[in-house]
Amino acid sequence: MKLSLLHRLLSWAVTLLAVTAIVFLVLEILPGDPALVLLGPDAQPDTLAALRLQLGLDQPAYVRYGAWLAGMLHGDLGTSYTYGIPVTELIGSRLKVTIPLALLAMALAVGLALALGIFAASRHNRPGDYGVMAVTQIGVAIPSFWLGMLLILFFSLTLRWFSAGGFPGWEAGFLPAMRALLLPALALAVAQAAVLARVVRAALLDVLGEDFVRTARAKGLTRAQALRRHALRNALIPVVTVIGLQFAHLLAGTIVIENVFSLPGLGRLIFQSINQRDLMVIKNVVVFLAAIVITVNFIVDLFYLAIDPRLRHAS
């Protein structure tokens, strides 16, 4: 147990380090001259030279990489070129939108998926099951950003129940803020819910075929009772794994959906930073997002380890 825990912790750390190396390589070495990226092709030579000095580009790459890592360990991610404030502050303020958005979307997706998946499994191979399966096929095929546009068209422009985008900030109160996040979260949730509903259904059908469920049925429980009392809890293990893996997709999805609804989150920040060539923000936000993905996967791994004793001796 201890050994495999250590093994996983080590591989988590190595993966994180590799992410920083790749990001550094792609963003600082690949384009040739970061100063040129920042100023654009029309930059004056002396401005370029001055910026190079200011960015420390006169130093060798490994020194700059080391300095970046060292800063990261101290919680210092540098200062944004365009906003002039520390990147940590920038990320912190944007997270107040992105994290609630992702969590709300996750909650909606899980709720929808459980309802659809349980419904389909309890009506296996009957019209209700086929109906749910058809709905999930379509759900997977809908681009989240297009769904967002349709939601704006219907709920904002036609019914005028919601504003078409923007975020009032948490200062405006909890409910108005959540109201602004509801449509984007729904747009993000549908595709995830469709995938998850299939997993819920398949997992339930697997468990429903097990001996202990047959025993429960033999003791006189109806199919629905057996499903509720015995199958559901056992089916949740694969479901939780997929939820963990989907969180990464959700986080990536926020980049797109925040731009549809003009929400001031991390996704919009990274996108604006590309247009403003703010490398300092881009590299740190990319590492930050990748780190979240890796950490969530790591936690899912640990969760597995805790639940399934067989895995503790593997590897």
Next chain:
Amino acid sequence: MTTIAEPPAEVVRRIRLFRYPGLTVGGVIVTTVIGATLLSLVWTPYSPLAMNMRQRFRGPSLEHVFGTDQFGRDVLSLLMAGAQNSLTVGIVAVAIGLVVGTALGLFAAARRGWVDEAVMRVCDFLFAFPAVLSAVMLAAALGPGTGNAMLAIGLYNIPIFARIARGAAKGVWVREFIYAARTAGKGAIRISLEHVLPNILNIIVVQATISFATAILAEAALSYLGLGTQPPAPSWGRMLHESQVFLSRAPYLSIFPGLVIVLTVLGLNLLGDGMRDALDPRHAQGR
């Protein structure tokens, strides 16, 4: 001698065709999309780039089936021409993932031990970069463009193919004909290519179809963000981006490109799932 009357050939064909309805429906949709794309290479109802300011924002009519956009361009023609772009990005991205991923997976399965472990670690690592994230990074480093979109989506597909190929290949490596091939003196690479690969090709082709669907979704999202196809080349994702401003004035401009994306992705997914069921009946029963 008694003979049992065989059902007429027509009936047999009909039963086979409808045994996997998803396969049939998916096949028809995908064939239609590919057909329309090929047609657009030689003919579109109007020139997809021809602007006509007097014909702006015409709703769907007999003349312009899907209407015209803010520059008076015919939406149907734009959609047909845009399909070239979506399909090209999809094919190249899937090819990158398929070739590199399958090679890695075969290699990992053949060598096992630390090589296997290392390949899987690399896959875990690539997994930390969703397509949008690598596209963002590549766009920041090299400027946005179709090539970056292909590369980003391709990178995202590598670990998917590697894991599937590795899992399937491991199952093949313990079979008896592999021992026979080894006894005959064939090396690991030759066995992988001559004996393992043909036996896992089914699974790879099914995954390629499904990955193609996700690649089209990803390309649309990247082009919507302005990180994929650049103007003036027509693209489904960018059409949606441009139409968002006119959402209340001309909603049909936002609806048709989206429907085309949904239909294409749905068709590919149905085709992939249908092929999997048809190739592996055990899988079909469980669903």
